[in-house]
Amino acid sequence: xxxxxxxxxxxxxxxxxxxxxxxxxxxxxxxxxxxxxxxxxxxxxxxxxxxxxxxxxxxxxxxxxxxxxxxxxxxxxxxxxxxxxxxxxxxxxxxxxxxxxxxxxxxxxxxxxxxxxxxxxxxxxxxxxxxxxxxxxxxxxxxxxxxxxxxxxxxxxxxxxxxxxxxxxxxxxxxxxxxxxxxxxxxxxxxxxxxxxxxxxxxxxxxxxxxxxxxxxxxxxxxxxxxxxxxxxxxxxxxxxxxxxxxxxxxxxxxxxxxxxxxxxxxxxxxxxxxxxxxxxxxxxxxxxxxxxxxxxxxxxxxxxxxxxxxxxxxxxxxxxxxxxxxxxxxxxxxxxxxxxxxxxxxxxxxxxxxxxxxxxxxxx
Numbered sequence: 001x002x003x004x005x006x007x008x009x010x011x012x013x014x015x016x017x018x019x020x021x022x023x024x025x026x027x028x029x030x031x032x033x034x035x036x037x038x039x040x041x042x043x044x045x046x047x048x049x050x051x052x053x054x055x056x057x058x059x060x061x062x063x064x065x066x067x068x069x070x071x072x073x074x075x076x077x078x079x080x081x082x083x084x085x086x087x088x089x090x091x092x093x094x095x096x097x098x099x100x101x102x103x104x105x106x107x108x109x110x111x112x113x114x115x116x117x118x119x120x121x122x123x124x125x126x127x128x129x130x131x132x133x134x135x136x137x138x139x140x141x142x143x144x145x146x147x148x149x150x151x152x153x154x155x156x157x158x159x160x161x162x163x164x165x166x167x168x169x170x171x172x173x174x175x176x177x178x179x180x181x182x183x184x185x186x187x188x189x190x191x192x193x194x195x196x197x198x199x200x201x202x203x204x205x206x207x208x209x210x211x212x213x214x215x216x217x218x219x220x221x222x223x224x225x226x227x228x229x230x231x232x233x234x235x236x237x238x239x240x241x242x243x244x245x246x247x248x249x250x251x252x253x254x255x256x257x258x259x260x261x262x263x264x265x266x267x268x269x270x271x272x273x274x275x276x277x278x279x280x281x282x283x284x285x286x287x288x289x290x291x292x293x294x295x296x297x298x299x300x301x302x303x304x305x306x307x308x309x310x311x312x313x314x315x316x317x318x319x320x321x322x323x324x325x326x327x328x329x330x331x332x333x334x335x336x337x338x339x340x341x342x343x344x345x346x347x348x349x350x351x352x353x354x355x356x357x358x359x360x361x362x363x364x365x
Contacts, residue, residue, distance in 0.1 A: 043216050043244055044090050046097050052215065053208040053240070054087060057199045061091070064197060065098050074127045074174040075099060076196030077150055079135075081184035083323065085241025086201040088180035092131040095178065103129040108137035114145040121149055126173040135179035136186040143191050150177055150194045203238030203327075206230070212240050213247055222251040222260060228267040235271055235280040237324055242280075249274060279328060279347065284312070286348070288321050289330060292340050293350055300337035 045051045048058055048065075061078075068075045075095065080088040096103035104120060111117055111132075124130060132138070138146075148154050153172040179195065181187060192198070204212070210226075210233045217224040224232075224247075232250065236243035253270035254262045275283045291309045292299055303322075307314040322338075325331045330344040345352055 043219060044093060046094065048094055048098055051087070051090065051094065052211045053204045054201055057091075057201065060197070060199070061095065062098075065095065069099065075129075075176040077177045077179075077194060078197040078199065079179045079181070079184070079187075079192065079195035080199050080201060081181050082201035083203070083239070084182055085239040086203065087240060088201060089131075089133065091199075092129070092133075092178045092180065095176075096129040099127065099129070099176075101125075101127045101129055101176075103131055106130065106132045108132055108134040111138045111142045113139070114142055117142055117145060118155065121155060121172055121175075122170065124173055124175045127175065128173070129176045129178055131178045131180070133180045134182070135191075136181045136183050140188075143188065146177070147190065147194065204240060205238075206233045209233035209236050209238070209240065209243050213243055216244055216247055217251075217262070220247065220251055222247075222254065222262060224250075224262040224267075225264060227264040228262045231264055231267045231271075235276050235278065237280045238327075246271070246276070280324070281328075281347075284310075285321055285325060288317065288325065289340065289344050289348055292331065292338060293345060293348060298345070298352065299331075299339035300334055301339075302337045306338065 048062055051058060064075060078091075078095070080091055082088065092105075093103065102125065104124070106117075106120060120130060145155065148156065149172060153174055155170050155172065177195075184192070184200075210229045213224060213229045213232050217229070228250075232243060232246050236246055250262055250267055250270040253273065254260050254266050257269070258266045271277075275286075277286070281289075287310055288306060291306050292301060295309060296305065303314055303317060307317050310317075322331065322333075325344075326333065328343075329341055330347065332339045332341060342352070
């Protein structure tokens, strides 16, 4: 493929048509960061000091922000990685507020070719923040186009074709690129190395989640008792997004069944209705464990066998179900397959199976 085609995309499509398709994708794709931001904006903090949790990350970012403001420079490029729902997008909205600069949101899957990125880069004002969610999903050609933009604030464009083609270097205004990814390992080394600040976001403690629940309950105008907040926090998987979703459902349940007051009993009844147990496991999590224990004797069993039995895609189990089960010490991934731990048997109130399954005890004794 020629360099002109890399920059301009397919020859059959005009620039205007491609821009229209990009705008349609932004409007049609429900998974874009902008859609998530619009839905959750009322619960998102607007300043760093309003954020709860991630204290080490906040402290390091505050130092970098203060130093950049004193020098009158752009903040260094930042990469946030970690599981979904831990605050990557929230940080991306708070940092521009702290820097008093605008922010533009993009989604990695929408950037099909460099020409999708050029208008965003050339229209940035000085020190502006450009946020790319799911940055690991941008194509290689777009990624390579970011290299000079991030390092030298410059992009090279080819104008014309054939012997008349010439390269034009366009100087960009200094900006800050914030990337967010749930799979940092999928980023290439050259792209990772161009981020001056790299932060991994970890799971939240129960006390931090309780503070978040109380804060957001005030915003949602619902009264939550302390015991109920602790109960919700314990079933929220250490993730603020999950806690917010649980809180919204319990608010609806309380307003419909309990005159709007969220007591401990109301919280438990609401969770019971949507089949969220005391560990935070939902119906699909328990189905996984039941297949592994009841049908497969506790393992070791291949993930394909479990997926086929549940009639669920393998990727759904490995990406959505297993991470929390592993973190909760309910299963193990071994070279021979998945194995249920004694904690999983105990949680489902099942005795270790006889026969080969009884060998499970030797793995943990």
